[in-house]
Amino acid sequence: MSTNDNIIYVSGKLSRFFIYAILLLATLFYLFPLYVMLATSFKTLDEIRIGDMLAFPQFFTLDSWVNAWGKSCIGVECSGLKGYFLNSIKMALPAVLISTILGALNGFILTKWRFPGHTLIFGLMLFGCFIPFQSILIPMALVLGKLKLAGGITGLIIVHITYGIGFTTLFFRNYYINVPTEILNAAKMEGAGFFTIFLKIFVPASLPIFMVSIIWQFTNVWNDFLFGVSFAGGKNYPVTVALNNLINSTTSGKEYNVDMAAAIISAAPTLLVYVLAGKYFVRGLLAGSVKK
Amino acid sequence: MIDLEIKNIKKNFEKTNILKGINLEINKGEFIVILGPSGCGKSTLLRIVAGLETASSGHVFLTGKDITVLPARERNMAMVFQSYALYPHLKVYDNFSYGPNIRHEDKKQTDKKIKETAAVLNLEDQLMKYPKQLSGGQRQRVALGRAMLRNPSCFLFDEPLSNLDANLRLIMRRKIFSIHQDLKITTLYVTHDQLEAMTLANRIVLMNNGYVEQIGAPLDIYDKPKNIFTAKFLGSPNITLLDGIIDASGKNIKVINSKIVFPLSGVSLEAGQELVLGIRPEDILVSNKNEANFPAQVEFIEATGGLSIIYASAEGCDIRISTTKRISATLGDTLYLKVQGMHLFDKKTSQRISTINYQQNP
Numbered sequence: 001m002s003t004n005d006n007i008i009y010v011s012g013k014l015s016r017f018f019i020y021a022i023l024l025l026a027t028l029f030y031l032f033p034l035y036v037m038l039a040t041s042f043k044t045l046d047e048i049r050i051g052d053m054l055a056f057p058q059f060f061t062l063d064s065w066v067n068a069w070g071k072s073c074i075g076v077e078c079s080g081l082k083g084y085f086l087n088s089i090k091m092a093l094p095a096v097l098i099s100t101i102l103g104a105l106n107g108f109i110l111t112k113w114r115f116p117g118h119t120l121i122f123g124l125m126l127f128g129c130f131i132p133f134q135s136i137l138i139p140m141a142l143v144l145g146k147l148k149l150a151g152g153i154t155g156l157i158i159v160h161i162t163y164g165i166g167f168t169t170l171f172f173r174n175y176y177i178n179v180p181t182e183i184l185n186a187a188k189m190e191g192a193g194f195f196t197i198f199l200k201i202f203v204p205a206s207l208p209i210f211m212v213s214i215i216w217q218f219t220n221v222w223n224d225f226l227f228g229v230s231f232a233g234g235k236n237y238p239v240t241v242a243l244n245n246l247i248n249s250t251t252s253g254k255e256y257n258v259d260m261a262a263a264i265i266s267a268a269p270t271l272l273v274y275v276l277a278g279k280y281f282v283r284g285l286l287a288g289s290v291k292k
Numbered sequence: 293m294i295d296l297e298i299k300n301i302k303k304n305f306e307k308t309n310i311l312k313g314i315n316l317e318i319n320k321g322e323f324i325v326i327l328g329p330s331g332c333g334k335s336t337l338l339r340i341v342a343g344l345e346t347a348s349s350g351h352v353f354l355t356g357k358d359i360t361v362l363p364a365r366e367r368n369m370a371m372v373f374q375s376y377a378l379y380p381h382l383k384v385y386d387n388f389s390y391g392p393n394i395r396h397e398d399k400k401q402t403d404k405k406i407k408e409t410a411a412v413l414n415l416e417d418q419l420m421k422y423p424k425q426l427s428g429g430q431r432q433r434v435a436l437g438r439a440m441l442r443n444p445s446c447f448l449f450d451e452p453l454s455n456l457d458a459n460l461r462l463i464m465r466r467k468i469f470s471i472h473q474d475l476k477i478t479t480l481y482v483t484h485d486q487l488e489a490m491t492l493a494n495r496i497v498l499m500n501n502g503y504v505e506q507i508g509a510p511l512d513i514y515d516k517p518k519n520i521f522t523a524k525f526l527g528s529p530n531i532t533l534l535d536g537i538i539d540a541s542g543k544n545i546k547v548i549n550s551k552i553v554f555p556l557s558g559v560s561l562e563a564g565q566e567l568v569l570g571i572r573p574e575d576i577l578v579s580n581k582n583e584a585n586f587p588a589q590v591e592f593i594e595a596t597g598g599l600s601i602i603y604a605s606a607e608g609c610d611i612r613i614s615t616t617k618r619i620s621a622t623l624g625d626t627l628y629l630k631v632q633g634m635h636l637f638d639k640k641t642s643q644r645i646s647t648i649n650y651q652q653n654p
């Protein structure tokens with residue numbers, strides 16, 4: 001190895017060191033709020049009042065988590081977030097699954113089972129992705145009222161499905177457009193019909209994009225506040241709305257530890273989904289971009 | 293017995309007329325090759341037969357039954373695609389069993405048939421692999437096996453070998469040939485490769501520009517091309533084409549713009565009749581000055597060992613000669629050429645009028 005190579009090698013190592021240092025700093029900076037939230041949630045109110053926000057909890061307690069989950073008052077009801085957390089699950093699971101399945105079907109039809117006017121339909125669906133939430137609140141409320149679904153979880157599910165279909169269709173359409181049509185033709189020649197081909201060939205061949213769609217939809221539906229506060233009511237609020245109400249309904253001063261615990265509880269499912277399935281998300285998004 | 297009948301099939305894509313009335317009757321067990329230049333509508337015709345494309349007009353009959361509007365999946369035909377179209381997420385075994393399973397065929401029976409088919413195609417060791425782990429030739433064989441497991445009323449092939457290298461192509465051609473010998477299933481095979489057509493077909497359907505130019509047994513088409521297109525499309529190197537005219541005496545054919553003259557024989561034509569002369573490369577012999585029809589200058593020689601192909605020029609006309617003799621000549625050398633036979637085409641209609649064989653009628 002010549003001296004020149006050595007210099008490059010050393011400078012390569014050095015720049016690597018700086019890159020890692022910078023990344024580490026950025027990570028710390030990014031994780032800092034989470035640390036504060038976690039630390040605060042395990043402290044007693046007294047410790048919070050006197051202490052340093054950054055300090056590690058002295059008397060480690062789970063009280064605020066227990067309170068946030070089952071005891072804190074939201075409005076007049078004092079039974080914590082748990083009922084609302086369940087609402088969010090009841091809302092998110094069907095909304096995510098149904099919008100994903102419909103998106104897959106749409107994507108399949110728009111690429112492999114085309115009908116006259118398919119470009120127009122797809123264009124309108126894309127357009128649907130870009131309509132601001134606020135602008136549909138009133139018409140949607142009217143429709144839900146007519147359907148006698150206003151204020152309930154079912155109505156909320158329908159809103160999320162409707163709003164999600166545009167995105168899920170886009171995901172699946174872009175994925176399926178790269179699946180060779182000959183594969184579809186081969187299956188037809190073997191005697192397969194529409195649903196057989198969809199379920200036995202296209203669905204199994206598209207797991208990465210299913211992950212993308214599910215993660216995307218779950219994050220949006222779970223984190224939604226506006227639709228929840230507008231179309232649900234009382235006991236049917238999703239956890240995001242309940243969190244807001246919990247923080248606003250404290251009577252005897254701010255209970256920061258409970259607020260933090262409640263916020264982490266509300267955000268936990270989306271965090272969990274990313275940790276468990278994040279790599280599929282990246283893989284699925286990249287899948288269409290590299291042609292074999 | 294006629295198995296498959298194609299009756300006056302036309303196809304338009306938007307305004308363009310791709311198929312302009314195709315008629316074809318295929319006998320049971322026949323191996324038909326649809327041959328033609330790329331873009332002439334071969335695949336479109338095959339896809340209409342398969343039910344993957346709808347004809348603009350015309351009919352397709354299978355064993356006498358009109359199947360023109362029957363969906364592909366109900367036609368009981370098997371198709372092999374150029375791209376193989378294997379199911380990427382399924383192992384070879386499951387690629388094989390997919391069709392039988394959706395047709396609810398007996399599982400034990402299917403397993404037995406898959407093992408037999410794999411043995412025929414030398415795929416026994418590949419059954420647990422995914423398509424992407426296979427070579428091109430192996431994928432091709434999986435596609436073929438999948439079609440065989442369909443136990444179809446007819447086989448449809450769309451350029452199945454064109455993604456393979458020359459050596460594999462030869463091997464697979466033989467495989468397809470021997471499978472057809474065994475199963476005797478009516479086969480429609482699309483290709484642009486004349487060698488595949490000549491070696492596989494019972495009959496060739498030569499297509500051009502949305503029309504059928506000629507239908508016939510390979511050697512019949514080669515020996516009696518119906519028109520200039522057919523004569524040009526079959527044969528390698530290409531047939532030599534010269535413009536000619538019947539001279540005033542009515543006894544000779546004169547090559548336009550040259551002093552080359554051939555005697556007219558076997559047919560009488562009017563003086564002044566304009567012709568195109570088609571001379572196969574093997575019908576031109578390298579001869580001596582006394583016997584030759586005309587001299588020509590060598591432009592290029594491809595000596596491939598068994599066969600030498602000579603490109604020459606005679607008074608501005610391009611001449612192609614193939615011979616098993618080894619010719620020791622270089623660029624610019626003069627060869628004396630003797631023509632043993634030729635096709636005469638009508639210059640106006642491009643149709644063949646007659647074929648002269650000087651060997652039989654010296």
Ligand SMILES: Nc1ncnc2c1ncn2[C@@H]1O[C@H](COP(=O)(O)OP(=O)(O)O)[C@@H](O)[C@H]1O
Pocket residue numbers: 305310328329330331332333334335336337
């Ligand atoms: N779906 C289609 N839409 C428009 N034009 C098409 C379509 N399919 C084929 N064509 C055109 O029809 C012609 C014949 O195509 P094809 O049957 O694939 O030819 P070949 O198989 O003989 O090469 C081509 O010019 C092609 O561009």
Ligand SMILES: [Mg+2]
Pocket residue numbers: 331334335336451
């Ligand atoms: Mg083609």
